[in-house]
Amino acid sequence: EPILRDVVAAKPRLWEGQAQLGTLLLMRRVEPAFLEWNARLPSEARHPEIWVVRGHWAKSHAEVQVAARCFWEALRLEPNHRVANYQLGLMLRELNRLEQAEPFLDRASQLEKLSALVDRIYANPEVSSLLLEAAQLTEALGRPWEAWGWARAALQVQPDLREAHDLMERWQSQL
Helix, strand or coil, X not given: CHHHHHHHHHCCCCHHHHHHHHHHXXXXXXXXXXXXXXXXXXXXXXXXXXXXXXHHHHHHCCCHHHHHHHHHHHHHHCCCCHHHHHHHHHHHHHCCCHHHHHHHHHHHHHHHHHHHHHHHHHHCCCCXXXXXXHHHHHHHCXXXXXXXXXXXXXXXXXXXXXXXXXXXXXXXXXX
């Protein structure tokens, strides 16, 4: 905590440092210190992790709507934030907005799957089926540049992989 406090004192607009300090204070359950940290944040503190920390604080205080709004703000800044997607889905469920919750929970699940898949790819970089799966998953997530890149990597391993060629052709003109 002292190191993070020194960092944010020296550079108050270093949002990642602010977010880490907020996370630490939240985990330590030091309510006055957390509230002071939040109050001292510059108004332009628009970092997804800061909104996620605020969302967790609101959730821990049974302020479901406030928590939902915080997780929504995180997703406005970073639509691929897995925790924010998951937590917003949970908050919407708690608000009995089940139909609205499902896309966020589904996206969180897809992002978790992608994370696990990337770990498998790092361990097995020459397996074209894993690279193709990453291409298809990132395409489904609306991340065409990444999908194209994964497809290209799959073709480097297996040049005759039809699905990878098809994916690249679908996106070539738009990218």
